[in-house]
Amino acid sequence: MTDPSKNMIVRMFDVYKAYGKTSAIKGVSLEVASGDIVFITGPSGAGKSTLLKLIYKAEVATQGQIIVDGMNLSRIGSRQLPELRRRLGVIFQDFKLIAGRSVFDNVALVLEAAGEKPKIIEKKVMSVLRTAGIEEKARVFPPSLSGGEQQRVAVSRAVVGSPRLILADEPTASLDPDSAEQIMQLLETFHARGATLVIATHNRRIISRLKGREIRLERGCVKTQEISSDHEVEENQ
Amino acid sequence: MKDLWIRHFRHALKDMRSHRFLHGITWITIVLSIILSGTFTLFASNAADVISSWRAGVRILAYLEEGHTEQDRLRIHNILKENNLISDVRFISKTEALESLRSRMQRHSAVFQNLPENPLPDAFELRVRVEGNSWDTVEEVALYVEKIKNIEDVEYGGQWVGRFLKVIAMLRLAALGMGSLFFLISVFIVANTIRLAFYSRKEEVEIMRLVGAEEGFIKAPFYIQGLILGFSGGLGGMLILFLTYITLTFRMDATFTALAFDFSFLPLHTVAVMVGVSTLIGWMGAYLSFRQEVVE
Ligand SMILES: Nc1ncnc2c1ncn2[C@@H]1O[C@H](COP(=O)(O)OP(=O)(O)O)[C@@H](O)[C@H]1O
Numbered sequence A: 001m002t003d004p005s006k007n008m009i010v011r012m013f014d015v016y017k018a019y020g021k022t023s024a025i026k027g028v029s030l031e032v033a034s035g036d037i038v039f040i041t042g043p044s045g046a047g048k049s050t051l052l053k054l055i056y057k058a059e060v061a062t063q064g065q066i067i068v069d070g071m072n073l074s075r076i077g078s079r080q081l082p083e084l085r086r087r088l089g090v091i092f093q094d095f096k097l098i099a100g101r102s103v104f105d106n107v108a109l110v111l112e113a114a115g116e117k118p119k120i121i122e123k124k125v126m127s128v129l130r131t132a133g134i135e136e137k138a139r140v141f142p143p144s145l146s147g148g149e150q151q152r153v154a155v156s157r158a159v160v161g162s163p164r165l166i167l168a169d170e171p172t173a174s175l176d177p178d179s180a181e182q183i184m185q186l187l188e189t190f191h192a193r194g195a196t197l198v199i200a201t202h203n204r205r206i207i208s209r210l211k212g213r214e215i216r217l218e219r220g221c222v223k224t225q226e227i228s229s230d231h232e233v234e235e236n237q
Numbered sequence B: 001m002k003d004l005w006i007r008h009f010r011h012a013l014k015d016m017r018s019h020r021f022l023h024g025i026t027w028i029t030i031v032l033s034i035i036l037s038g039t040f041t042l043f044a045s046n047a048a049d050v051i052s053s054w055r056a057g058v059r060i061l062a063y064l065e066e067g068h069t070e071q072d073r074l075r076i077h078n079i080l081k082e083n084n085l086i087s088d089v090r091f092i093s094k095t096e097a098l099e100s101l102r103s104r105m106q107r108h109s110a111v112f113q114n115l116p117e118n119p120l121p122d123a124f125e126l127r128v129r130v131e132g133n134s135w136d137t138v139e140e141v142a143l144y145v146e147k148i149k150n151i152e153d154v155e156y157g158g159q160w161v162g163r164f165l166k167v168i169a170m171l172r173l174a175a176l177g178m179g180s181l182f183f184l185i186s187v188f189i190v191a192n193t194i195r196l197a198f199y200s201r202k203e204e205v206e207i208m209r210l211v212g213a214e215e216g217f218i219k220a221p222f223y224i225q226g227l228i229l230g231f232s233g234g235l236g237g238m239l240i241l242f243l244t245y246i247t248l249t250f251r252m253d254a255t256f257t258a259l260a261f262d263f264s265f266l267p268l269h270t271v272a273v274m275v276g277v278s279t280l281i282g283w284m285g286a287y288l289s290f291r292q293e294v295v296e
């Protein structure tokens, strides 16, 4: 299992999530240590997206405890929700960029919401866009960008606030292999700068490329938790 | 802090521009509401001035017959003084009356320039206390005075004044009723407009929530829209009312002067209150639009 001396940034205890009659998550317990790279894998419909949504509280667990960066999600009200979200960077499967705002404004939004000064916003946004290689697209509107470029904007937005935890839901699913490779490099860069990564994916290439731990979901249950793809640990249900 | 408000303001103006038709209609609704309630308030406020001058005592003029003697005058003066419904008695000689008329109508002074003789009669000016809104006392006194020997005629507001009080009371009620109705209508229309502006940004709002924006941050531009609508609508309505007032009173100046009736515009503090209420309409509209937002 994970090293207990490490600081846990995500902990789940026996978590259930049902959408009406459909059970998407059934008794999941897991821990993510600070600085880890964790892949959530499994077939379509296994509950990967739901698991991530539970972490940034877009969905509320039906049962069980979730603690993210010291915040017990069942205890926080709508008032503390923005605080939680600002501590995380989320890369959504469908990008979720605002079509009517420039790339710069999309990324800047996070810092504006956090009450940063315009000068600092300008500096941080341009710096992150430079890292993502889309500096020259700052004034462009998202709909005129390619899928790969849009995803780089989405990554930029997720990391611009220097979150300790980055959640990514199939960040390469809709991309060609080259773009996927660039996105992974980008995520690697931010991991190297200290962020914890939790990535839902079924792209084997990505998993083998980044050294990380794999948590495999099947029909809402944790099937295996393996560390760097050769050491398997059976999960007690 | 300042930059943040500039940002909210920019977003508010951008929304108002992209929904200019709806915002325009809403603005016009507020302006019309303010003009209509303002008009009622204007009449009520002038009526209140008249009434408060009556509270000090209604003025009755008792004209003396031509050719009365000094003794007649003294006798009448005593009779009037003894009546305890009459609070004040003053003799106004015909010369005094002409002087005062001249000074009131300086514009038309040519008319009075070369009068062969003073056409005005001597008179007593009486004041009768009005208890409550009752006009009966005044009429009673007027009838009594008219019967005194050597009194030619009695002039007072006449019957219309008595009705006036009732009309004023109704006017006030109407002003209050209309005001409240316009207030509610305006609030609902503002709420509707802002809800629409908000819903057209639904996706954006959802994204802002996901990246951790506070509700206040998300909603501030919409509150600003409401405040801009309310404030500018109130100001616009008051301005239009004032310009209308200026135009009309300028034309009718002579008439008003002849009636010795001063029809003044709303006092500044009332204007401020009305613009304030209008701004409140905008704020309440925004507030209401969020109250009705479906909680997810
Ligand atoms: N909003 C929702 N309403 C109802 N059912 C849902 C909803 N989201 C997901 N599900 C169901 O929950 C299960 C897990 O879905 P999801 O977490 O999206 O899986 P994955 O991301 O691994 O493909 C699926 O059976 C899916 O149909």
Ligand SMILES: [Mg+2]
Residues within 6 Å of the ligand: A048, A049, A050, A169
């Ligand atoms: Mg999914």
